Amino acid sequence: MNRQWILVERPAGPVDDSNFELRSSAVPTPGPDEALVEVVWLAFDPTQRGWLNDGPNYMDPVPLGTVMRAGGVGRVVASHSADYAVGDWVCGMVGWQDYAIASGPGLLGMNVVPPGVDSKAMLSIFGATGLTAYFGMIDIGRPAAGETVLVSGAAGATGSVAGQIAKALGCKVVGIAGGTAKCAWVTDVARFDACIDYKSDDVEARLRDLAPEGIDVFFDNVGGAVLDAGLANIAERARIVVCGGISSGYAAGEPPPGPRHYMQLGIKRARMEGFIFLDYLDRFPEAFGRLQEWMSQGLLVYAEDIQEGLELAPAMLRGLFEGRNLGKQLLRIAPDPLP
DSSP: OEEEEEEOSOOSSSOOGGGEEEEEEOOOOOOTTOEEEEEEEEEEOTHHHHTTSSSOOSSOOOOTTSBOOOEEEEEEEEEOOTTOOTTOEEEEEOOSBSEEEEOOOSSSSEEEOOTTSOGGGGGTTTSHHHHHHHHIIIIIIOOOTTOEEEEESTTBHHHHHHHHHHHHTTOEEEEEESSHHHHHHHHHTSOOSEEEETTTSOHHHHHHHHOTTOEEEEEESSOHHHHHHHHTTEEEEEEEEEOOOGGGTTOSSSOOOOOTTTTHHHHTTOEEEEOOGGGGGGGHHHHHHHHHHHHHTTOOOOOEEEEEOGGGHHHHHHHTTTTOOSBEEEEEOSOOSOO
């Protein structure tokens, strides 16, 4: 049987198990030019919460009565397609389910994992999170050696990579994360110069101490009070990269109030800009190459938070907004189906 989490109601606030139903149906049969994929790994990102709202986004809302959309990787177990061979690892939009149909490569299709690459790395460092960190920092942040870079959500999958990219480019990097353990990982493993614990520190005061000349680049994944603290400490001609707003919970309805210190953008002649990694499709090979180079030089590491069991899928998405994960949240739902 093919277990599937079906969206049955749109959450008004935090994701709840009751927003979905775990149903079983027959394993699908691939048709001409299709392949059957047994899903092994599912990825969880805050943006998935936004896909549950019935409103404008960079992707259409997940329709009610359908499988919850999510990226993942799996192995091809049957194929009638020249694009896929039995045994291939593939990555793409598989959904919260045991089996998915691959009908062709492409942005929203399934692509074969390159030989020698850890398949689940296609969901983190070589997936949406790594690409988001790369293009957000390189193209929007444009850090220069010697500048001071601030990264919120620094222990997350995207923030941790973004900060390490800035370090590789010769910047002083300060992170913001929640809790002693996460802050220790940010400084000891990801090798940021400092990390502020927003749960116990006065973020704005600590930023004044750590960046007395101001922040040149702020890669923000959080929004809310953390964004305000950063804006209060920007340098002239600063660049603020709007990557995410996890403090909002991405819930439907009236958005939270805007930043109180937004006029610092004018006073400091700074720029605040958003982006989507899909804007850079033609440059994905560039990003893959540079990320791989930094990894081979020991300048870039990434963390994976791994849980097991498809039944945990709603809790994994909810947990992203409760600060449970360190690095990329992955869910293993099956063993490797082939030797």
